Amino acid sequence: xxxxxxxxxxxxxxxxxxxxxxxxxxxxxxxxxxxxxxxxxxxxxxxxxxxxxxxxxxxxxxxxxxxxxxxxxxxxxxxxxxxxxxxxxxxxxxxxxxxxxxxxxxxxxxxxxxxxxxxxxxxxxxxxxxxxxxxxxxxxxxxxxxxxxxxxxxxxxxxxxxxxxxxxxxxxxxxxxxxxxxxxxxxxxxxxxxxxxxxxxxxxxxxxxxxxxxxxxxxxxxxxxxxxxxxxxxxxxxxxxxxxxxxxxxxxxxxxxxx
Amino acid sequence: xxxxxxxxxxxxxxxxxxxxxxxxxxxxxxxxxxxxxxxxxxxxxxxxxxxxxxxxxxxxxxxxxxxxxxxxxxxxxxxxxxxxxxxxxxxxxxxxxxxxxxxxxxxxxxxxxxxxxxxxxxxxxxxxxxxxxxxxxxxxxxxxxxxxxxxxxxxxxxxxxxxxxxxxxxxxxxxxxxxxxxxxxxxxxxxxxxxxxxxxxxxxxxxxxxxxxxxxxxxxxxxxxxxxxxxxxxxxxxxxxxxxxxxxxxxxxxxxxxxxxxxxxxxxxxxxxxxxxxxxxxxxxxxxxxxxxxxxxxxxxxxxxxxxxxxxx
Numbered sequence: 338x339x340x341x342x343x344x345x346x347x348x349x350x351x352x353x354x355x356x357x358x359x360x361x362x363x364x365x366x367x368x369x370x371x372x373x374x375x376x377x378x379x380x381x382x383x384x385x386x387x388x389x390x391x392x393x394x395x396x397x398x399x400x401x402x403x404x405x406x407x408x409x410x411x412x413x414x415x416x417x418x419x420x421x422x423x424x425x426x427x428x429x430x431x432x433x434x435x436x437x438x439x440x441x442x443x444x445x446x447x448x449x450x451x452x453x454x455x456x457x458x459x460x461x462x463x464x465x466x467x468x469x470x471x472x473x474x475x476x477x478x479x480x481x482x483x484x485x486x487x488x489x490x491x492x493x494x495x496x497x498x499x500x501x502x503x504x505x506x507x508x509x510x511x512x513x514x515x516x517x518x519x520x521x522x523x524x525x526x527x528x529x530x531x532x533x534x535x536x537x538x539x540x541x542x543x544x545x546x547x548x549x550x551x552x553x554x555x556x557x558x559x560x561x562x563x564x565x566x567x568x569x570x571x572x573x574x575x576x577x578x579x580x581x582x583x584x585x586x587x588x589x590x591x592x593x594x595x596x
Numbered sequence: 597x598x599x600x601x602x603x604x605x606x607x608x609x610x611x612x613x614x615x616x617x618x619x620x621x622x623x624x625x626x627x628x629x630x631x632x633x634x635x636x637x638x639x640x641x642x643x644x645x646x647x648x649x650x651x652x653x654x655x656x657x658x659x660x661x662x663x664x665x666x667x668x669x670x671x672x673x674x675x676x677x678x679x680x681x682x683x684x685x686x687x688x689x690x691x692x693x694x695x696x697x698x699x700x701x702x703x704x705x706x707x708x709x710x711x712x713x714x715x716x717x718x719x720x721x722x723x724x725x726x727x728x729x730x731x732x733x734x735x736x737x738x739x740x741x742x743x744x745x746x747x748x749x750x751x752x753x754x755x756x757x758x759x760x761x762x763x764x765x766x767x768x769x770x771x772x773x774x775x776x777x778x779x780x781x782x783x784x785x786x787x788x789x790x791x792x793x794x795x796x797x798x799x800x801x802x803x804x805x806x807x808x809x810x811x812x813x814x815x816x817x818x819x820x821x822x823x824x825x826x827x828x829x830x831x832x833x834x835x836x837x838x839x840x841x842x843x844x845x846x847x848x849x850x851x852x853x854x855x856x857x858x859x860x861x862x863x864x865x866x867x868x869x870x871x872x873x874x875x876x877x878x879x880x881x882x883x884x885x886x887x888x889x890x891x892x893x894x895x896x897x898x899x900x901x902x903x904x905x906x907x908x909x
Contacts, residue, residue: 419751441759448762455762456755462765462831484766 342404344369344510344542350389350399352382359385360566362399369509370540374557374574376547376589382566383546384514390544391431391512392421403428403510426456430503430511430541434518436495439502440487446473446498447483453506472501476531493524497531504535511536513545517552529555550593554578562586614661614694620644624662624817628808631819636781637749638732643815647689652682654812656709656728657689663724663808664690664707669697671705676713676854676871702874712775714796716853716875719805721822727790729811732818734778734788754786757829765834774839780827781820794828795838795854801826845870846888848879 345367352359360382367373375383388394390401392413404410405428413421425431433439440449450469451459459465473480476497487495496516503511516532517525533556536543547553553560554574561571562583570583581587612618620642627641646654664670670690674683678700686709687698699705702715709726719725735745738756748754757778764772777794781787789800790809800807800820807820820826830836844851846867853875855868867888870876880889888894 418747419753422747422751422753444759444763445766447766448759451762452755452759455758456753458755460758460832462762463833465762466766 343367344404346402348400350396350401352385352389352396358566363568367542369542372536372543372557374545374547374553374560375563376550376553376560377563379548381563383563387512387514387544387546392425426453427506428509430508432499432503432513432516434515436499439499440495442488443486445484445486449487449498449502450505468505472505476501493520493528496528508541510542513543515547532556550578611693614664616661621662624658627817628819631817632821635821635824636785636787636818638816638818640815641817643812650813651730653686653711653728655810656726657686658812659726659808659810660707660709664694664696666696668706669699669704670707671699671702672709673713674711677873700874712791713871714792714799716872719803721804723805725805725807727809729790729809732788732811732814732816734786749785757786761829771834778829780829782824787818793854797828841868843868844886845876846886847894848876848884849886850879
């Protein structure tokens with residue numbers, strides 16, 4: 338597939354919960370290998386939007402179209418649920434803010450990484466094991482811990498395991514919901530470094546939701562600023578952060594804590 | 597002669613034939629028909645309160661009650677044995693409420709109700725094996741959400757089953773799942789074969805007898821029609837295998853049956869005997885002997901005539 342065709346086309350996505358308008362008329366395109374940051378304060382609809390994009394929540398109106406490996410652009414909510422589920426465990430990844438949501442805590446690290454492979458029919462233990470080891474290594478987890486349950490891991494390790502578990506299927510699009518939230522600053526920095534490396538190396542497109550502008554600055558090519566469910570500003574990351582146009586973006590940028 | 601006129605033992609209890617009322621039996625039969633039509637698929641049914649606690653075989657007993665006829669001969673086994681409390685009670689239950697003949701001999705039975713074993717003797721096409729199932733959902737311990745389980749079944753997203761087997765190998769170096777070992781029925785549904793040892797899994801494959809499964813508490817029926825392909829899940833480099841023992845049955849010398857370990861004293865002596873009591877005694881009657889067959893402790897006080905209860909009036 339040529340890289341000049343968009344991977345995801347989002348048009349007029351709107352989702353309300355009763356009277357609460359969680360996200361309203363969001364439109365954008367995402368290209369292969371591109372990292373899009375969605376920033377905004379808590380409650381601005383970032384996560385709702387992400388869930389709509391990832392097919393986890395059906396929007397009230399609007400379409401989310403994904404270009405599959407056969408180069409067909411199709412509305413993910415028009416396809417059948419098994420097709421969508423198939424996409425979400427092969428072509429897509431979803432990194433939860435809380436790794437407990439994205440991991441099987443009583444299954445070993447190796448089993449967690451191997452699950453997606455077994456989901457698509459891998460039936461050779463040795464191969465699954467080797468691949469799991471490769472990925473443990475890539476996300477800088479100690480190979481000795483491959484048979485340990487994630488509940489014995491630290492928060493940072495759990496998050497890295499979750500990333501490995503998602504990337505093992507070679508996804509083309511990964512959704513991340515505050516992947517570094519809840520981690521201390523040094524662990525956060527290492528994780529960001531790792532993410533940036535993997536994303537560049539694998540040429541995977543990422544939609545990353547964060548309230549942390551530093552995370553957005555480090556990882557994303559493009560930025561969307563959300564407030565009250567609406568996109569108030571979007572553009573190249575450096576452009577938005579260095580020269581915010583909308584008053585709310587200006588407020589956000591100016592409220593970054595300086596040390 | 598009409599069935600109404602003949603006075604049967606079952607009629608004297610005041611219960612309908614085989615305890616359940618006819619509407620309930622019809623409901624269960626409809627469920628069974630659906631289960632047979634979709635091998636391995638769990639069919640919900642309106643399980644009734646039975647006069648025994650959940651976990652003692654309420655599902656199996658309802659299935660048996662709905663398929664049994666006056667001419668049937670019933671055998672009930674529990675842990676492979678015909679003489680354990682549960683087996684004796686369920687056998688007595690049907691002898692009383694249905695007035696049917698019961699037997700301990702696999703070959704003479706037309707319906708065999710079981711929980712933990714498939715008889716060692718090969719079943720025939722004119723026999724039905726009824727399993728009592730405690731937990732019908734093979735995904736239960738991997739996926740707690742029932743809605744999600746149903747989707748996984750509906751769309752054959754069964755990869756998660758192998759995660760369990762992966763875990764076994766990762767932790768113990770081999771697949772340690774020894775009972776309720778998941779199987780794939782007719783290349784479609786993954787099914788929990790109730791708590792039979794994996795030793796019995798190969799017997800389900802291409803079996804001439806109809807196999808019916810009833811889970812009373814969980815209100816599910818499922819079935820394996822005769823001559824259906826049943827495969828046990830495994831990995832290419834860790835193929836499915838069954839248990840083996842280092843010694844033969846101490847009483848009948850069988851080296852191809854499932855053996856129970858029995859502790860004899862507090863000094864560590866033990867014996868291995870066939871879990872299928874009918875199989876073992878039949879072999880001994882044929883003159884096969886194991887290493888401890890002559891031990892006076894295990895000698896039958898008298899070569900008892902094998903129980904043959906007839907309630908036919």
